[in-house]
Amino acid sequence: MIRVExxxxxxxxxxxxxxxxTDVNLEVRKGEFLAVMGPSGSGKSxxxxxxxxxxxxxxxxxxxxxxxxxxLDENELAHIRNRKIGFVFQTFNLLPRMDALRNxxxxxxxxxxxxxxxxxxxWEALEKVGLADHALHRPNELSGGQRQRVAIARALVNxxxxxxxxxPTGNLDTRSGLEIMAIxxxxxxxxxxxxxxxHEHEISRHAQRVVHFRDGRLVRTEVIAEPVQxxxxxxxxxxx
Amino acid sequence: xxFWEMIKMAMENIWANRMRSALTVLGIIIGVxxxxxxxxxxxxGKARILREMEGIGTNIFGVYIGSTDDDYEKYRITLxxxxxxxxxxxxxxxxxxxxYGYAVVEASPRKESAYVYGTDSDYNRIQNIRMAExxxxxSIDNAVSRRVAVINxxxxxxxxxxxxxxxxxxxxxxxxxxVVCGVAESGSGMFGPExxxxxxxxxxxxxxxxxxxxxxQIYGSAAHKDLVEESARKAIRVxxxxxxxxxxxxxxxxxxxxxMEAVDQVLAIITMIIGAIAGISLLVGGIGIMNIMLVSVxxxxxxxxxxxxxxxxxxxxMRQFLLESxxxxxxGGLVGVVLGVGxxxxxxxxxxxxxxxxxxxxxxxxxxxxxxxxFFGIYPANRAAKQDPIEALRYE
Numbered sequence: 001m002i003r004v005e006x007x008x009x010x011x012x013x014x015x016x017x018x019x020x021x022t023d024v025n026l027e028v029r030k031g032e033f034l035a036v037m038g039p040s041g042s043g044k045s046x047x048x049x050x051x052x053x054x055x056x057x058x059x060x061x062x063x064x065x066x067x068x069x070x071x072l073d074e075n076e077l078a079h080i081r082n083r084k085i086g087f088v089f090q091t092f093n094l095l096p097r098m099d100a101l102r103n104x105x106x107x108x109x110x111x112x113x114x115x116x117x118x119x120x121x122x123w124e125a126l127e128k129v130g131l132a133d134h135a136l137h138r139p140n141e142l143s144g145g146q147r148q149r150v151a152i153a154r155a156l157v158n159x160x161x162x163x164x165x166x167x168p169t170g171n172l173d174t175r176s177g178l179e180i181m182a183i184x185x186x187x188x189x190x191x192x193x194x195x196x197x198x199h200e201h202e203i204s205r206h207a208q209r210v211v212h213f214r215d216g217r218l219v220r221t222e223v224i225a226e227p228v229q230x231x232x233x234x235x236x237x238x239x240x
Numbered sequence: 241x242x243f244w245e246m247i248k249m250a251m252e253n254i255w256a257n258r259m260r261s262a263l264t265v266l267g268i269i270i271g272v273x274x275x276x277x278x279x280x281x282x283x284x285g286k287a288r289i290l291r292e293m294e295g296i297g298t299n300i301f302g303v304y305i306g307s308t309d310d311d312y313e314k315y316r317i318t319l320x321x322x323x324x325x326x327x328x329x330x331x332x333x334x335x336x337x338x339x340y341g342y343a344v345v346e347a348s349p350r351k352e353s354a355y356v357y358g359t360d361s362d363y364n365r366i367q368n369i370r371m372a373e374x375x376x377x378x379s380i381d382n383a384v385s386r387r388v389a390v391i392n393x394x395x396x397x398x399x400x401x402x403x404x405x406x407x408x409x410x411x412x413x414x415x416x417x418x419v420v421c422g423v424a425e426s427g428s429g430m431f432g433p434e435x436x437x438x439x440x441x442x443x444x445x446x447x448x449x450x451x452x453x454x455x456x457q458i459y460g461s462a463a464h465k466d467l468v469e470e471s472a473r474k475a476i477r478v479x480x481x482x483x484x485x486x487x488x489x490x491x492x493x494x495x496x497x498x499x500m501e502a503v504d505q506v507l508a509i510i511t512m513i514i515g516a517i518a519g520i521s522l523l524v525g526g527i528g529i530m531n532i533m534l535v536s537v538x539x540x541x542x543x544x545x546x547x548x549x550x551x552x553x554x555x556x557x558m559r560q561f562l563l564e565s566x567x568x569x570x571x572g573g574l575v576g577v578v579l580g581v582g583x584x585x586x587x588x589x590x591x592x593x594x595x596x597x598x599x600x601x602x603x604x605x606x607x608x609x610x611x612x613x614x615f616f617g618i619y620p621a622n623r624a625a626k627q628d629p630i631e632a633l634r635y636e
Binding site: 049052054055074075078079081082083087089093094095097106107109110111112115154158 | 241256542543547551
């Protein structure tokens with residue numbers, strides 16, 4: 001469903017030439033939960049930007065559900081981002097002046113969904129992440145974990161094929177982080193393909209497969225036979 | 241997202257920074273307001289002046305002695321001249337001589353300074369003077385220099401309390417007692433009500449002011465609007481022959497249409513000056529809008545990144561910011577229209593002129609503010625749309 005072949009990304013500022021990705025080959029199955037690990041500067045964010053159609057590869061190919069992404073123009077990329085991809089960021093990136101509900105509506109503004117339908121779907125998405133009772137709060141009235149849940153609801157709302165999460169627990173305390181992981185795992189169980197970028201070992205253990213990056217290369221693939229279940233960890237923690 | 245939703249969103253963003261937005265659109269507000277005010281007060285004033293002039297009659301003209309450096313004595317206009325003109329120029333329907341004076345008018349115990357005009361019984365017809373009480377003095381009064389006078393309502397009220405009370409009363413002008421035979425309605429000039437006035441038979445005037453027979457101005461009315469200038473020229477020709485004038489600039493004439501043209505010219509100049517000020521104000525306002533939109537684009541860099549990440553195309557971003565600057569400038573335009581209309585209504589009421597609010601001007605002003613919003617919004621909107629989404633998402 002995601003197929004990346006010989007992907008290379010070079011940043012050329014004119015003064016410095018940075019090889020961010022070198023000959024990356026990767027396949028992600030539908031419904032898989034993949035973690036991308038690596039230290040900073042290893043190219044994992046570059047990969048995520050390319051997979052998320054925010055950036056283009058210098059060479060190589062990228063197919064998303066059979067669509068050759070590297071041949072698309074800017075507007076087509078925007079369309080793919082809108083319909084097929086849901087982003088979750090480390091810093092949440094909610095719009096500060098809008099309440100949770102309207103933040104979740106934003107992607108639908110660009111997919112031609114009417115106001116009533118938009119509202120309904122935003123409510124449903126917030127319900128999925130357990131935040132319907134905070135729908136009319138603005139981001140500054142929500143905790144970090146709650147904000148990230150709003151962001152996940154926003155990523156879900158257009159029913160994307162993949163959810164791309166870039167260090168989604170990076171700005172959260174352990175408990176909130178686990179709650180977010182539990183939600184992500186729940187979505188994955190319901191069939192969502194998830195690609196998660198992290199540099200934390202424990203977080204990566206929640207995935208079914210981990211790919212390790214170093215200096216722009218995919219150096220190791222690790223299959224996790226028994227992923228950690230965030231919900232179970234939460235239960236255990238609360239019993240202690 | 242349909243058009244109205246986009247406008248709503250733009251309004252929300254403007255409202256979120258309402259203080260800043262209000263200060264920004266001040267230039268637009270002032271520009272539009274002054275355009276509306278100039279046009280409506282100017283038009284109102286013009287309408288008022290024209291109405292007043294037409295009330296006097298479009299057929300009238302005046303003849304007077306222009307600048308002469310030598311021998312005023314030789315050129316002074318006499319009653320005999322008037323008779324000659326009346327007899328020889330057929331196109332003239334009526335003719336009145338006029339002498340000016342200024343005196344203290346006494347009706348014990350009250351006193352009042354007033355303009356004292358000496359003229360004949362045709363004057364009220366030529367000038368369209370409406371009588372409030374009594375009558376204008378007659379040709380017989382005039383012929384025998386009867387000691388009567390007509391005063392205007394303003395003077396009657398000052399001296400006797402009301403117009404009705406004045407008729408039949410005695411006045412003392414230059415130590416001579418005259419009887420009030422009528423009260424004329426006061427006209428009202430551009431700058432407030434008419435001054436106190438006295439009209440009296442011309443020979444009585446000469447007698448009272450102890451002056452030789454010298455007429456300041458001849459008022460005539462032509463038989464037809466098209467004959468006004470011709471009649472005036474013929475009248476002057478008669479005077480020139482009678483006084484053996486070689487320099488043809490001694491006697492001059494004035495007609496209503498000349499005066500209207502002069503008024504028009506003055507109004508046109510005023511309109512142009514304030515129009516230019518309004519234009520500059522709109523320009524400055526536009527630059528202000530561009531400035532604040534650039535600030536807004538920078539402040540909302542992350543928002544732009546987020547919107548792009550969830551699927552906004554560059555043109556969506558462009559449209560969002562462009563619409564915001566247009567909504568900003570049109571809001572300024574609307575406030576300017578409301579203030580402009582309001583203030584001109586008040587000013588017109590105070591100046592007692594009809595308020596002419598031109599619908600076309602309002603539309604034009606609003607179109608202009610849209611244009612300002614588009615023109616000065618394009619650059620910031622373009623800048624917003626050109627953001628790199630990855631950079632924008634990282635922006636602190």
